[in-house]
Amino acid sequence: MTKENHTKYAILGLLTTGCHSGYSIKQMIDGSLNHFWKISYGQIYPTLKQLVEEGLATVKDTTQTGKPNKKEYYLTSDGKTALQSWLNNPIEAIPTEKNELLLKLFFSRHQHADITINQIDHYLNQLTERYHTYLSIEQLITENLLDQADSPFWLITLDYGKRTTKAAIEWCEDTQEKLKE
Structure with missing residues (x-):
């Protein structure tokens, strides 16, 4: 049995909070999630890409004056369903703390x-x-x-x-x- 990637659901959830760019997602992670759920900067963009590939999110290029285009990500209805389904399921196990x-x-x-x-x-x-x-x-x-x-x-x-x-x-x-x- 493969272990579920819960970071995927963390990113789906962050997309519901108004965080739509990799940068804004990283800011939210640093200010809140990192206290209880570690997500490295290197995980954000591959996870966003995976969400788009799975049809759980869409990506839109936004033009910025004097800056490179910004990619903004939005949940699809399938993404909302996947997040809701994950939220409704009980946790799999009490996590073991590494200390x-x-x-x-x-x-x-x-x-x-x-x-x-x-x-x-x-x-x-x-x-x-x-x-x-x-x-x-x-x-x-x-x-x-x-x-x-x-x-x-x-x-x-x-x-x-x-x-x-x-x-x-x-x-x-x-x-x-x-x-x-």
């Missing part, structure tokens, strides 16, 4: 406890920075984007990120205390 810190901790009996504590402290600082980024995104949405039809769902997704990050911060603090004992 280098946890991998290192698993084998940390082979290093001094101070090094492990410092690694956790570094991770804690990164998590704290991420949490503040989420708060900034939340403020941006609530102050500027509440009129968007997608905003309640963006806030729900963001809430998941905030809660899991806060839990990870608490775990770091508890783990550091255990290792100091």
